[in-house]
Amino acid sequence: MDDIKNQVRETEARNLLAIMKDLEQTADIENMLKDNIIVFKIREENYRVRKPTSIEQLEVEEFRRKKYLDLIKDSTYMFRKQWIEIYKEKGIDIDKMDHEMVEIQNDINQLFLRLAKTESKNDIEKLKTDIINKKKRQAEISVEKSNLLNYSIEDQLLVAINSFYSFVVLEKVSENQWTKVFKTHKEFMESNDTELINKTFYYINFLIYNNSF
């Protein structure tokens, strides 16, 4: 009897923890929505990331152009298309992965049409489960493809720009003013403060859509 009571208590505690975590995340997102500046705390110090000014945007563009040139000139870097060809020679068909994702999406769309029109609770649950499983498979293929093409010029350029962008817009309070945390991009890249760097990248994703680079 005690065991059952303990189990029920444990389940309730876990549920409550999940609800609290959900509320915390919701409050966090709601806070980030309020403005185009995101303030966060690390070890009692206030930092922020914001949208860049026009001049800073030009700096990012200049960095992008130069980095792109560096990557193209470096013979150890290849475009996605070239990586796809090399993988094909090794028996990994990325085009086939794309085709599979499209087919899965077609299946999902058919399930959507059935789900939209049904009112039977059993059918609804079954169709939802089928859709979730197909989306999981799509996500698996997408992650696998992403990992395979991680070293492509296109992906490496995005990573580099993300890092430069973060360096440009990351600020902290110093003498009641917001000032840049790092004087140069090199300093940013060589920083040992992994908590700060990771949190910055996390919040930058909410500021900008990566493909807009």
Added chain:
Amino acid sequence: MENILRKLARSYKYRFLYARSKEVNGINLFKNVDEFTHLQMLFMQWLETYNLLISDLSSKELYISEEVIEDDIRTEAYLYYRTKRKDETTDKKRKVVDPTSTIPSIIFKSKAK
């Protein structure tokens, strides 16, 4: 993250604020009035989507209900069905052509039954 955004977008608070911000000057969803972040843009898209769903619900459209709106997957299913239904209606309108007309650009609509 997106499921939290959707939950916020369909909440009464933000549906109300969104509707009022369109009608009343001075009521803004965000502190900034331009240079929107990616998160803000995504949120606005969902606000508009749920606005559309509520409108369909008020017009008593087929297959939409509060239950559907509260369920992310059922919402996606309804939105896809809605898009297909719209495409089919557009296709039907395009296909009605008067073969006796010598003016190529005129399309005669059939009378509604």
